[in-house]
Amino acid sequence: MKPILFNFTDAELEQYIVNMAQPKFRAKQVREWLNRGAPDFASMKNIPESLRKELDSGAQTLPVKIIKKLESGDGETTKFLLELNDGEQIESVLMRTTYGNSVCVSSQAGCAMGCKFCASTLLGLKRNLTANEIYAQILVAQWELRNDKFSEKHIKPNGDANNDDVSHIVVMGTGEPLQNTENVIDFIERANSQMGIGWRRITVSTCGIVPGIDRLIQWGRPINLAISLHAPTDELRSQIMPINNKYKLSEVLDAAWRFTDTHNRQLMIEYILLGKRDENDEIVLYNASLEHAERLSELLRGKNCMVNLIPWNAVDERDFSSLSGNAVHRFQDTLIKNGIHTRIRRERGTDIGSACGQLRLNNAKK
Numbered sequence: 001m002k003p004i005l006f007n008f009t010d011a012e013l014e015q016y017i018v019n020m021a022q023p024k025f026r027a028k029q030v031r032e033w034l035n036r037g038a039p040d041f042a043s044m045k046n047i048p049e050s051l052r053k054e055l056d057s058g059a060q061t062l063p064v065k066i067i068k069k070l071e072s073g074d075g076e077t078t079k080f081l082l083e084l085n086d087g088e089q090i091e092s093v094l095m096r097t098t099y100g101n102s103v104c105v106s107s108q109a110g111c112a113m114g115c116k117f118c119a120s121t122l123l124g125l126k127r128n129l130t131a132n133e134i135y136a137q138i139l140v141a142q143w144e145l146r147n148d149k150f151s152e153k154h155i156k157p158n159g160d161a162n163n164d165d166v167s168h169i170v171v172m173g174t175g176e177p178l179q180n181t182e183n184v185i186d187f188i189e190r191a192n193s194q195m196g197i198g199w200r201r202i203t204v205s206t207c208g209i210v211p212g213i214d215r216l217i218q219w220g221r222p223i224n225l226a227i228s229l230h231a232p233t234d235e236l237r238s239q240i241m242p243i244n245n246k247y248k249l250s251e252v253l254d255a256a257w258r259f260t261d262t263h264n265r266q267l268m269i270e271y272i273l274l275g276k277r278d279e280n281d282e283i284v285l286y287n288a289s290l291e292h293a294e295r296l297s298e299l300l301r302g303k304n305c306m307v308n309l310i311p312w313n314a315v316d317e318r319d320f321s322s323l324s325g326n327a328v329h330r331f332q333d334t335l336i337k338n339g340i341h342t343r344i345r346r347e348r349g350t351d352i353g354s355a356c357g358q359l360r361l362n363n364a365k366k
């Protein structure tokens, strides 16, 4: 396996370059390119061609390699299928929005959580990602923003974010971040200090690992927390999310309120609206009846939170159905009537298989 220069310390990189009979300052130049996300040595324009070639034959730049890049029809979403050094594959997504450029990163190769509606967990957990492997996903997106030939067709954010910079991070790709908490924390610290991404523009989404939430509280950075709730009762939640057998709804929410109280932050609740086919092949509401909306309201009333209603992205292997816009709106109306902040998540990149783990799964099936 070729060494990955991004993973080297500055001293190691310098030694590597000096061993190639090159002056030390070349190491600095290479480092600058690596920090910008250069995917290959050929992009390193101020390095002599002979050295670029020599580097290329002996080493790799980043700990991730782009295997596939998919662009949604509207040009707003780019999805990357990335390969790690040991051949594992992960996904990341760049979303160009009116408030900035947001990147959704994976924290694990695969997932052990076994949620019944999700594609990411179908092949099980392969391994945790290193902090460098998570960080490299941001670099890939940053490079894309700055070098991308489609950019004229992309919408430009009108916020204070630089158009060509990653401004927001969501740890919502494949994997459960709070099963890889220390590397995720390390990654976020670096995204903040090296890329200048503010704590409040970073969101970690969890299925509800209570000790992990407590670790985030102890860590103390005012990031955003999102909880994948998806059901308002333990009985229903345990059917679709095995983790609920370990940490019950009330324990998860208590931990989440402890987090939001610490930082005076709004909690994001994720709630996928699911239907199921009955024996007459009719689609019935699974977790999305008005009674479920009432139960959800009871759990959240008076709390500082926002419910993100998520239309389910169909996964062939999964036995659920997506619901019509009407069913989604009726559910939302009940929450609003009860004074619960809510919005419907806009679907992005469904034409390129942007739901969790779809691209990786489809590639593995081939």
Ligand code: SAH
Binding pocket: 115, 117, 118, 119, 171, 172, 173, 174, 175, 176, 177, 205, 206, 207, 208, 226, 227, 228, 270, 272, 310, 311, 312, 313, 314, 315, 355, 356
């Ligand atoms: N493990 C973490 C983060 C990854 S999942 C968590 O559970 O929060 C990110 C979000 O996408 C979660 O809310 C997850 O439940 C949701 N999700 C998974 N599969 C989906 C699908 N097919 N359609 C829509 N949302 C999905």
